[in-house]
Amino acid sequence: MTIKFLFFPFTHITQNQLDTLLTFFxxxxxxxxxxxxxxxxVLQNLFEQGKITPFFSSAKELEPVEQKLEQYLAWASIHKGNQVNLKSILRDTPYFTSDTHVAAIKSQIKGTQEDIVSAESAESVLQRDLLFLKMAQLFDEQNERIDLELKNLDKTRKKMVSVLRGLEEPLRKDQSDKTGDNQDFGTVMTRERISAWSGCMAQKGGIKPDGDMPLFVTTSEAVFDYLESNCKDIVNTLDIDQIKVHENCCENKSKWQHQFCDYLMGVIQGNGNRENNLPKIKDGCSFLGQIKFSYFSGNGINNLFNMSDRQIPVCLIKLK
Known part of the structure; x- marks a missing residue:
């Protein structure tokens, strides 16, 4: 038996998320x-190397999603969310239909059409979930770009200050600001992200109610905290605040990763003393990581993941 590691609930992978995933797995x-x-x-190369197994969407699935996204962005760019302008558009533009005008698009993104969803076909539900994920992906891409620009600006500022102060007087740690810190995008619409992601994965065969249970892997503490806060039945299996991991360029990383995967398999099967069986690193690598592993169950969580009557294994991984 092998474990399938499903990265969730993000459709955009930031560089930090990618580094974290490929450090552990x-x-x-x-x-x-x-x-x-x-x-x-970067992702294309990893795909060709077999390090990423993607669940791509077809052109038929994406074309209406892209059209709705363009409509919404065009409206948002012009009207900045002004409801008065929106009502004016709806009054003056009779060719908008109930399912294509921007109000419907807004409702789909916000998830306020729950009464309509039940009557929708599987294809329509997939379209709705893909639209939300596409919007979330755009949000994450833009915010990562902003983070990188701020980080570069911060580096430039520090260099300038260092020159002005003299190399013998470097900035103290408490004098530097935090603009380079990474955001946790999982704090934004957490439940909606998980719901849309799991809905798409269920339709694409990534999640099978009666198949082998995958391991859901996230790099977002906000996502893991959300599950902990909204789950009635939790089995906390593993919580290691500091685990030594190999640097990505280390020649020993591959062997350790396979040992780590075997270790996780043992955790899932409930074999032995978990922390004592953790693979050790004895070379000069100095990276530290964090790992939490829990099983979540209960109607709310099972429905959220589109998997009924089963424990949902979720693993949080982070680099320190």
Whole structure:
């Protein structure tokens, strides 16, 4: 038996998330809202190396999603969310229909059409989930870009201050600001992200109610905290605040990763003393990570993951 590692609930992978995933695991599964990785050479290379197994969407699935996204962004760009302007558009533009005008798009993104969803076809539900994930992906991409620009600006500022102060007087740690810190995008619409992601994965075969249970892997503490806060039945299996991990360029990393995967398999099967069996690192690598592993169950969580009457294994991994 092998474990399938499903990275969730994000469709955009930031560089930090990618580094974290490939530090702990030799490969993982990923849901991008795209046809392929041709616009991201890094992911394309990893795909060709077998390190990422993607669940791509078809052109038929993505075309209406892209159209709705363009409509919404065009409206948002012009009207900045002004409800008066929106009502004016609806009054003056009779060719908008109940399912294509921007109000419907807003409702789909906000998830306020729950009474309509029950009557929708599986294809319509997939379209709704893909639209939300596409919006979330755009949000994450833009915020990562802003983070990187702020980080570069911060580096430039520190260099300038260092020159002005003199190299013999470097900035103290408490004098530097925090603009380079990484955001946790999982804090934004956490439940909606998980729901849309799991809905898409269920339709694409990544989640099978009667199949082998995958291991859901996240790099977001907010996502893990949300599950802990909203789950009645939790089995806390593993909680290691500091685990030594190999640097990505280390030649010993691959062997350790396979040992770590075997270790996780033992945790899932409930074998032995968990922390004592943790694979050790004895070389010069100095990276530290964190890992938490819990089983979540209960109607609310099971419905959220589209998996009924089963314990949901979720693993949080982070680099310190």
């Amino acid at each position: 030799p490969s993982f599964h990923h849901l991008p809202v795209s046809l392929d990785f041709k616009q991201n050479q």
